Amino acid sequence: MTPPDFIQRDIPLADLNTFGLPAQAALFAAIKTPAQLASLIAWPEWRDWPRFVLGGGSNLILAGDFPGLMLQVRIAGRELVAEDAAAWRVRAGAGENWHDFVQWTLDRGWPGLENLALIPGTVGAAPVQNIGAYGLEVAERFAHLDAVDLATGKGVTFDRAACHFGYRDSVFKREAAGRYLITAVTFRLPKPWRPLTGYADVAQELETRKIVHPTARDIANAVIAIRSRKLPDPAQMGNAGSFFKNPVINATAWTHLAARHPDLPHYPQPDGTVKLAAGGLIERCGWKGKNLGPVGVYERQALVLVNRGGARGADVLRLAQAIQASVRAEFGVELEPEPVVV
Ligand code: NAP
Numbered sequence: 001m002t003p004p005d006f007i008q009r010d011i012p013l014a015d016l017n018t019f020g021l022p023a024q025a026a027l028f029a030a031i032k033t034p035a036q037l038a039s040l041i042a043w044p045e046w047r048d049w050p051r052f053v054l055g056g057g058s059n060l061i062l063a064g065d066f067p068g069l070m071l072q073v074r075i076a077g078r079e080l081v082a083e084d085a086a087a088w089r090v091r092a093g094a095g096e097n098w099h100d101f102v103q104w105t106l107d108r109g110w111p112g113l114e115n116l117a118l119i120p121g122t123v124g125a126a127p128v129q130n131i132g133a134y135g136l137e138v139a140e141r142f143a144h145l146d147a148v149d150l151a152t153g154k155g156v157t158f159d160r161a162a163c164h165f166g167y168r169d170s171v172f173k174r175e176a177a178g179r180y181l182i183t184a185v186t187f188r189l190p191k192p193w194r195p196l197t198g199y200a201d202v203a204q205e206l207e208t209r210k211i212v213h214p215t216a217r218d219i220a221n222a223v224i225a226i227r228s229r230k231l232p233d234p235a236q237m238g239n240a241g242s243f244f245k246n247p248v249i250n251a252t253a254w255t256h257l258a259a260r261h262p263d264l265p266h267y268p269q270p271d272g273t274v275k276l277a278a279g280g281l282i283e284r285c286g287w288k289g290k291n292l293g294p295v296g297v298y299e300r301q302a303l304v305l306v307n308r309g310g311a312r313g314a315d316v317l318r319l320a321q322a323i324q325a326s327v328r329a330e331f332g333v334e335l336e337p338e339p340v341v342v
Helices: 034-041 044-048 098-107 125-129 200-208 216-230 251-260 278-284 313-331
Strands: 007-012 024-031 051-054 066-073 078-083 087-093 142-149 155-159 180-190 239-242 266-268 274-276 295-297 304-307
Touching: 024 034, 034 142, 034 180, 066 180, 098 216, 125 180, 155 180, 200 216, 251 274, 274 278, 278 313, 295 313, 304 313
Parallel strands: 024 066, 051 066
Antiparallel strands: 007 024, 078 087, 087 180, 142 155, 142 180, 239 304, 266 274, 295 304
């Protein structure tokens, strides 16, 4: 049986990952509808190929060519599915651009996602990584998602508990990695809306703008301004956003670390653990603004690795490992990369 006509061969991926890493996919299919996915799963050779589901490519390091079938989710659509006294429920296709979706909700007067403005990537990728910024994680606004089980072709719904959300983490990065293709996500935006301005950068930006009682739009504008200043635009300089998760250590480890580095920024968590700022650790190791081959540590934000031009996946991993070794030697802390390496 011939493969579905929308499958393409030997497709270059450099424009499909925000780090701009060169690689090819042996097979590639852009999925615009769940029906298209069904026809793919009905193709007998479907099971013979390794698969990878691609969103916006903004949290991805391509270590080399992908010898299987890459599925790019382009499922569109946005709608208000319900509203009552307690919340708005808004649904979006997994292929929708995340930031455009956030702006669309705000334009319609449905606040709640403003702290997550300007995060690169797609709606479908947001729960996979449980994207978060400025004191809000997408898990807090998540109702459920629709997915297709790639093993059976059946539709499945995941509620919040089934997603096993953690810090920049979910079941889709662990037990269920590679098994499901997310087709749509439904968000619950609670009423009454309350502004989240606890992060210093946001509070400062609002103060500079002389805004005392911010609207959701004011917060989104503040977040957009901060992110534009601190983070490189992938269209100008390849990058995958924050490269490492913020390490979380137990109270005893913090006591030992604090004895040697009392001024280290740290954030005690409700469960007694202590979150450290990965970017601060990297900066203190002297990496900020430094390069290793064609990859560097962004000069305005040490948590972001950037493509200085012509980088390959191996170059990125070499720099990441060098940084991990420095932080381990200086602080005894393990840094875990945030992007998926393929
Ligand atoms: P920052 O303000 O330089 O702070 C460094 C780290 O300290 C942050 O990662 C943040 O942890 C933590 N932090 C700061 N204020 C805090 C508070 N009041 N309570 C608890 N933790 C606090 O951070 P940044 O690098 O410019 O990033 C700003 C925000 O955008 C952060 O929330 C960050 O996670 C997010 N961001 C995410 C990505 C991504 O790719 N995932 C990329 C860039 C920025 P948290 O990370 O837990 O918030």
